[in-house]
Amino acid sequence: MKNVQKAIERHLNILEFTLASLLRRKAKNLSLLAMYLLVVFMLASLQFFVTALKREAAIILDDAPDMVVQRLMAGRQDLVPGSYASEIALIKGVTAVRPRLWGYYYDALNGANYTIMASDDPTAVAERASIGSGIARSRNLAVGDLLPLISYDKNPIMLEIGTIFPSGSDLIAADLIMITPEDFHKLFNFPSGQATDLAVTVHNPKELPTVAAKVASQLPDSRPILKSEIMRTYQSIFDWRGGMTLVILTTSLLSFIIFAWDKATGLSAEERKEIGILKSIGWETSDVLLLKLWEGTVISLTAFLLGVVLAYWHVFFLSAPLFAQALKGWSVIYPRFQLIPVVDAYQLTILFFLTVVPYTTATVIPCWRAATIDPDAAMRY
Amino acid sequence: MIELSRITKSFNSGKPNQFTAVDNVSLVINPAQITVFKGPxxxxxxxxxxxIGCMARPTSGRIFLRGVAAAVPFQQEGAESVEITSLPERFLNEIRRSTFGFIFQQFNLVKGISSLENVMLPAYPTGEGRALFRARALNLMEQFSISRLAGQQVELLSGGELQRVAIARALINNPAIIVADEPTAHLDSKLSQEFMEIAGRLKGEGKSVLIASHDPIVFDSPLVDSLIEMRDGAVDASRGRR
Known part of the structure; x- marks a missing residue:
């Protein structure tokens, strides 16, 4: 027990000396801390943002249909005849088949593309639309305002804004306009009895691959897409975007590594002499290494913790202004939304091991040589 | 008592530039005395x-510490002396820390930290509570009339103040033996005299003081009990003085 207390006291004493020692080289250590902090902040922000986006997409896709069936013509998506819906509905295990009408609309006024979708809601009123908050923002629209859309034959269709989607669903609905199927047909001259694709609901999720195989076999020109596949695509898109941003960040990351390596490994003559003095007055090699270990740990841990806290604030309170453009997607209308805080402990641990551990090691190793000098060297300075 | 038996220290052994710094020295150093090693x-x-201070090992020969062995924590009960040359590094460190206090020619204080922190430095890795050795450091600084300098960084101190901080540091772990290497080399005559007075005080407190010096103020001082003259690594003449 006494030995444990002694060991704790030894650590505390050496830690205290470490802090005093770090304060001596304020400029060097503060510049190092600032660089370190910046790198951890950028990496942690990126990590928080990508993880939160993936989760956001997963939550939204939760409401998506189990399976979407498209029709292909010459390798491109074509309209799906209504007969396909009735044929699929007969497959065992299928609970519902819903033909969906949707398309894209280019708004020359602000150079943005909107997603236009026909509503399933039987109470939907003609010439009244529900729009995403991104459109409302960019066109400065409020409920009750009129939104003119130009139809296929260049005639304007005036839509009254009935609802603006809450910004909670902004990631996917920011550029969405929901109108009645009649207005949809009118806007695009969309042939009746056809759909853009079919939303299929299957009672037992385990049967989805079987149902998909049956659809593909009965309707050879169809392409069934499972929700899990869409989910995977989203995940990889966000991963890819995160990766691209990381590549851009790599330059700064490399500069930091070179800078940190130089600062951490370069022992000045003064530091060498100091190690000699410590050895000569009774410090053991392990005491000196403990001092250097604490030095590296204090700097890297402070940078890591501060960087992670700042990144959390940047992503979840400020909605990541530094990365949003690169990560949310390429669009004129960017979604504006508050990400739900989500922290992946595994990824944070990886970040910890990629930043704190190498730096601390880089600090200790060069001291090893200096710390193993004979204590009598100090007698000869 | 410290006993040296046929001590030889060679550098670059077996190489063309081999150099023998200490050559077959045997002597006895009595406790609670000032012993001066004089020589060019x-x-x-x-x-x-x-x-002697456990900082380096001899190439051959043995060194015994007698009477001061109480400070050696691992010593076998009943043993009168400890032979330090054959001890592992960890034990040597322990002896160096608990038995010896060092005063260096250049004082070797750590820049950028306060005088008080410099005095406390040898006690940090001992595992003793900070409050205890801090109080002891302040007490030592009080004894050497430098307590007003406790918070000041050492680069702002004068030569005499530096010397006193270095002495206080050497005493922080309450060692039985003080080893001083050319302690007056950078001091004027007045400060050199002052150093000898402090050495006399330490002797009065029962500590052994070993000084290497070629300063007449040191080796001619009436406080010196034993003068060992050295030349070319060997003891030239040894005479006791009391």
Missing amino acids: SGSGKTSLLTM
Whole structure:
């Protein structure tokens, strides 16, 4: 027990000396801390943002249909005849088949593309639309305002804004306009009895691959897409975007590594002499290494913790202004939304091991040589 | 008592540039005395002191510490002396920390930290509570009339103040033996006299003081009990003085 207390006291004493020692080289250590902090902040922000986006997409896709069936013509998506819906509905295990009408609309006024979708809601009123908050923002629209859309034959269709989607669903609905199927047909001259694709609901999720195989076999020109596949695509898109941003960040990351390596490994003559003095007055090699270990740990841990806290604030309170453009997607209308805080402990641990551990090691190793000098060297300075 | 038996220290052994700093020295140093090693530069004084102070090992020969062994924590019960040359590094460190206090020619204080922190420095890795050794450091600084300098960084101190901080640091772990290597080399006559007075005080407190010096103020001082003259690594003449 006494030995444990002694060991704790030894650590505390050496830690205290470490802090005093770090304060001596304020400029060097503060510049190092600032660089370190910046790198951890950028990496942690990126990590928080990508993880939160993936989760956001997963939550939204939760409401998506189990399976979407498209029709292909010459390798491109074509309209799906209504007969396909009735044929699929007969497959065992299928609970519902819903033909969906949707398309894209280019708004020359602000150079943005909107997603236009026909509503399933039987109470939907003609010439009244529900729009995403991104459109409302960019066109400065409020409920009750009129939104003119130009139809296929260049005639304007005036839509009254009935609802603006809450910004909670902004990631996917920011550029969405929901109108009645009649207005949809009118806007695009969309042939009746056809759909853009079919939303299929299957009672037992385990049967989805079987149902998909049956659809593909009965309707050879169809392409069934499972929700899990869409989910995977989203995940990889966000991963890819995160990766691209990381590549851009790599330059700064490399500069930091070179800078940190130089600062951490370069022992000045003064530091060498100091190690000699410590050895000569009774410090053991392990005491000196403990001092250097604490030095590296204090700097890297402070940078890591501060960087992670700042990144959390940047992503979840400020909605990541530094990365949003690169990560949310390429669009004129960017979604504006508050990400739900989500922290992946595994990824944070990886970040910890990629930043704190190498730096601390880089600090200790060069001291090893200096710390193993004979204590009598100090007698000869 | 410290006993040296046929101590030799060679550098670059077996190489063409082999150099023998200490050559077959045997002597006895009595406790609670001031012992001065006198000799020109390169005579082997510093090398001998580093071996006595457990900072380096001799190439051959043995060194015994008697009477001060109580400070050695691992010593076997009933043993009168400890032979330090064959001890592992960890034990040597422990002895160096608990038994010896060092005063260096250049004082070797750590820049950028306060005088008080410099005095406390040897006690940090001992595992003793900080409050205890801090109080002891302040008490030592009080004794040497430098308590007003406790918070000041050492680079702002004068030569005399530096010397007192270095002495206080050497005493922080309450060692039985003080080893001083050319302690007056950078001091004027007045400060050198003052150093000898402090050495006399330490002797009065029962500590053994070993000084390597070629300063007449030191070796001619009436406080010196034993003068060992060295030349070319060997003891030239040894005479006791009381």
